[in-house]
Amino acid sequence: MKKLSIYLILFVLLVGISSQVMAITADEIINRRDKNEFVVSAYSEAKMIITNSGRKLVKEMRSWQEEGMALAEFTNPRDRGTKFLKRDDNLWMFFPEAEDVVKISGHMLEQGMMGSDFSYEDMLESDDLTDLYQFKLLGEEEVKGRTAYKLEGIKVPGKDVAYYRRIIWVDKDRFIGLKEELYAESGRLLKVAETLEVKEIEGRWYPVRSIMNNKLKKNTSTEFVLQKINFNPDLPEDIFSLERLR
Amino acid sequence: MFLLRLALRNLTRHKRRTLITGLIIAIAIFIYILTEGLMLGITELSFRNIINLESGHLQVMEQAYWEEREKMELDNLLSPEAELVDEIKNLPGFANMTKQLKFAANLNNGIDELPVSGIGIDLESFTNVFSLEKHLVSGKMPAPGKFQAVLGTKLAELMDLAVGDYIVLLVRTEEETFNTIDAEITGLYNSPHPTLNESTVYVPIEIAQNSLNVGNKFSHYVIRLTDRSYTAAARSALQAEITSNHAVYSWRDLSESVMTMAQTQSVETQVILAIILVIAAVGIVNTIILSALERMEELGMMKAMGMKKWEIIVSFMVEAAGIGIIGGIIGIAAGIIGIGIFNLSGGISLAAMGAEDLNYGLPIKGSIYAGWSNRSAIFVFVYGLVVSVLASYLPARWAARKDPVKSIYHR
Known part of the structure; x- marks a missing residue:
């Protein structure tokens, strides 16, 4: 009996190792990308360049994040003091002028954050994409001079997700998302996100410049530029509390 | 004296x-x-x-839907029920009835996006209950089952749209997944109800049901009576007949404001x-x-x-x-x-x-x-x-x- 179980364990291990050597699955690619882009805790400074029909708006912010929590504070003169607090699936906003905290929920989640092409909902999106989508590896393609896996994810029936279908290109070596197309159930392309620049920071590859295009609107895009990021910084205590938001 | x-x-x-x-x-x-x-x-x-364009004389819906009706969510919808339809048809003063499916949408013209109320209408019975067709200033009502829409002149002006143009309605299905309704504008109306002119888009109910993944469900029945004076009698007669979850509301309930x-x-x-x-x-x-x-x-x-x-x-x-x-x-x-x-x-x-x-x-x-x-x-x-x-x-x-x-x- 004991022998049998040892054989069994050995067998399972072997199968596991050989399949990894042989071919990587779609879910593994997504998980590796998410693991790579997932930040346990960080302090960052970034700017958002919102282009809408030729008009350009630049918004600057700094943010702190730790696992499911994040706090972002806008620093450009026009929005100075506006803060967002994300705690798992909840999002609050603080308006300095009204000195009021508002919970963003319902239809408000569909709106673009601070007028950008990133919706509040996009910000709240859960990281476990493989639970929500059935991923399929479509092949390999060249994206911006880099070889990338091309994957298609279709919503798992019964799951509440915003986008029915996603096409994702993941850098084959660095496991960084290079491009992502988000589709409606009707097949219409709604949004395209592209990574414009990747940098090696503290020993890991991290996207530092990306752009989101809302395909339902002409001539609008939002560029997100990460100017500084420190991984695992010392975060002030209770920084993610509602009290600190005010 | x-x-x-x-x-x-x-x-x-x-x-x-x-x-x-x-x-x-x-x-x-x-x-x-x-x-x-x-x-x-x-x-x-x-x-x-309100009666001629928005509510009819009576509406039947799930009680839970009524409470949250402003949100136009796709929970608590009605399924077609032959028995209920028969009861409605036997009401005192009954004239006509139709069904509607209301939904929240974002109207998109390729440049701008505007939140609107979408209404899926049963085109065969809609005109017997509502007078919207009389207020069409150009074009015609959509054809049943076609990707077509009518909207108010005010909304069309705002979004720079005309008859023959295509609009994209961005909607959420029952499972909160984005879907789009790409419809051709077949008509524009200028009704005496400003809210309708500014923010309502009508599409055939089959298109709405399909795009929202709700099967043959809808939000409510609308009943038209031969005269307003029958409202109270018809309402209590129907209320007595229908099952627990359903409720009957009159135009008065719907015109609270x-x-x-x-x-x-x-x-x-x-x-x-x-x-x-x-x-x-x-x-x-x-x-x-x-x-x-x-x-x-x-x-x-x-x-x-x-x-x-x-x-x-x-x-x-x-x-x-x-x-x-x-x-x-x-x-x-x-x-x-x-x-x-x-x-x-x-x-x-x-x-x-x-x-x-x-x-x-x-x-x-x-x-x-x-x-x-x-x-x-x-x-x-x-x-x-x-x-x-x-x-x-x-x-x-x-x-x-x-x-x-x-x-x-x-x-």
Whole structure:
């Protein structure tokens, strides 16, 4: 009996190792990308360049994040003091002028954050994409001079997700998302996100410049530029509390 | 009888003074009747527009849907039920019925995006219940099962759209997944209901059900009766028949905001009336004091001959009542004539007031006509009379308390 179980364990291990050597699955690619882009805790400074029909708006912010929590504070003169607090699936906003905290929920989640092409909902999106989508590896393609896996994810029936279908290109070596197309159930392309620049920071590859295009609107895009990021910084205590938001 | 005759004689002594005092009351009543008439006109028009374009006479839906109806979520929808349809068709005063599926959408023209209310309509029965088709200014209603839409001219103007253009409605399915309805605009309407013109897009119900993944479900049945007066009877008859989760709502429930506004306005009108009648009351006090001063010797003599204090008070009060009645009759007559002239000359056009494009939150547009209510007329007449009589009491008492000897020699 004991022998049998040892054989069994050995067998399972072997199968596991050989399949990894042989071919990587779609879910593994997504998980590796998410693991790579997932930040346990960080302090960052970034700017958002919102282009809408030729008009350009630049918004600057700094943010702190730790696992499911994040706090972002806008620093450009026009929005100075506006803060967002994300705690798992909840999002609050603080308006300095009204000195009021508002919970963003319902239809408000569909709106673009601070007028950008990133919706509040996009910000709240859960990281476990493989639970929500059935991923399929479509092949390999060249994206911006880099070889990338091309994957298609279709919503798992019964799951509440915003986008029915996603096409994702993941850098084959660095496991960084290079491009992502988000589709409606009707097949219409709604949004395209592209990574414009990747940098090696503290020993890991991290996207530092990306752009989101809302395909339902002409001539609008939002560029997100990460100017500084420190991984695992010392975060002030209770920084993610509602009290600190005010 | 003697007191009455005395009071009447006194009324006719100073015809001009009586008339002028009466006129103050008449003016108050006239203004009230006109304001109230205008309010009635607005409310009536609002109700008609709500019934003809938004609610029908009755709606049947899930109770839970009603509570959250503003959100237009896709929970608590109805499934087609033959039995329920039969019950509805047997209602007293039943004329027609249709079903609708309401949903929240973002209207997209390729440049801008605007949140709108989408309504999936059953085109075969829709026009039997609602009068929207009459308000089409160009094009035609969508064809059943086709990716077509109609929307208000105001919304089309805002989004720079015309008949033949394509729109994209971004919607969320029952599972919160984005979907789009790409529809051709087949018609534009300009209805007397501003909210509909600004923010409602109609598509065939089959298209809506398909795009929202709700199968053959819909949000509610809309019932049209042959006359508004059947509403209460039909509602209670249906409520008694249907199952626990369903509920019946009348156009009154659906026009809460109009009802509240009408109530607030009615309070406002009463306040105006009260203010004017206070002024009238001052006029009455003045008139009674003047006539008492004039008749000091008479009063003294009558008291000396045995007339009692209360009899003097009553004679003055009857005199005041006479002024009130004269004022009331003139006021109401003027009100009837005023409303007649106002309505014959075409009412007030909101466009002429520069308010055509304004949305007061009331479902009205075009011209407002004044209405007439017997109840308000009787109310204001009695109110004027009561104010006159009450206002005369204190000066009458003052006159009645005078010493007869001093009164006779008061000069």
